[in-house]
Amino acid sequence: MYYVVESNKSFEQAATDLDTAVKNHGFGVLHVHDLGATLRSKGFDFAEQCQVFEVCNPGQASKVLATDMRLNMALPCRISVFTEKGQTKIGLIKPAEMLATLSQDPTLAQVAQEVEEKTMQMVDEAK
Numbered sequence: 001m002y003y004v005v006e007s008n009k010s011f012e013q014a015a016t017d018l019d020t021a022v023k024n025h026g027f028g029v030l031h032v033h034d035l036g037a038t039l040r041s042k043g044f045d046f047a048e049q050c051q052v053f054e055v056c057n058p059g060q061a062s063k064v065l066a067t068d069m070r071l072n073m074a075l076p077c078r079i080s081v082f083t084e085k086g087q088t089k090i091g092l093i094k095p096a097e098m099l100a101t102l103s104q105d106p107t108l109a110q111v112a113q114e115v116e117e118k119t120m121q122m123v124d125e126a127k
Contacts, residue, residue, distance in 0.1 A: 001093060001094055001097045001098070002091055002092070002093060002094070003091055003092050003093075003094055003120055003123060004089055004090070004091030004092075005089065005090055005091065005123055005124065005127045006087055006088070006089055006127070007088040007089065007090055007126070007127040008088075009088055009127070010088065011049040011081060011082075011083050011088050014081045014088050014090055014126055014127065015032075015051050015053075015081045017125070017126040018053060018079060018081055018090060018122065018123070018126035019032075019053070020126075021121075021122040021123075021125040021126045022053065022055050022079070022122050024122075024125070025057075025118050025121065025122055026057055026118075027055045027056060027057045027077075027118070027119075027122070028055065028056055028057075028058075029053055029054070029055055030054040030055065030056055030076055031053075031054045032051050032052070032053050032054070033051065033052040033054070034050070034051050035050040035051070035052060036048055036049045036050045036051075048082060048083045048084065049081075049082060049083045050080060050081075050082040050083070051080065051081050051082070052078050052079075052080045053078065053079045053080070053081070054076045054077070054078055055076055055077050055078070055079055055119070055122075056075065056076035056077065057115065057118070060111055060114065060115050061075055061076070063107070063108075063111050064108060064111055064112075067103075067105055067107055067108050068103055068105065068108065070102075071099070071102060071103065071108070074098065074099065074102060077092065077095055077115060077119055078092065078093070079091070079092045079119060079122065079123060080092065081126075090123045090126055090127055091123065092119055092120070092123060094116050094120075095112045095113075095115045095116045095119065096109065096112040096113045096115075096116045098112075099112040100112070
């Protein structure tokens with residue numbers, strides 16, 4: 001269900017490279033949540049780094065929403081760059097598996113598979 005790779009890059013470089021890879025695949029970065037900074041700003045002792053990229057391909061999103069509007073709650077896709085015990089990692093929850101728990105529609109399964117292949121390519125390119 002998860003796709004996570006280790007990177008030899010710094011956290012910052014992996015995040016920059018993910019941003020580039022997302023755009024190179026025709027997706028947009030809607031927002032980046034810096035969970036590490038948010039937790040530290042709220043007074044929590046959080047030593048790791050974690051940025052969650054909300055990414056979207058408008059064409060694919062419109063297909064999903066045209067089929068089942070309720071699936072707006074599963075959009076956009078999220079790809080995370082994070083550290084774990086000093087190791088930089090990049091990962092995502094596989095869209096095809098996640099969507100299969102929400103819908104059995106074969107059209108949506110195909111869209112999710114296409115998005116999964118692209119987002120995994122983004123992760124591999126950023127690592």
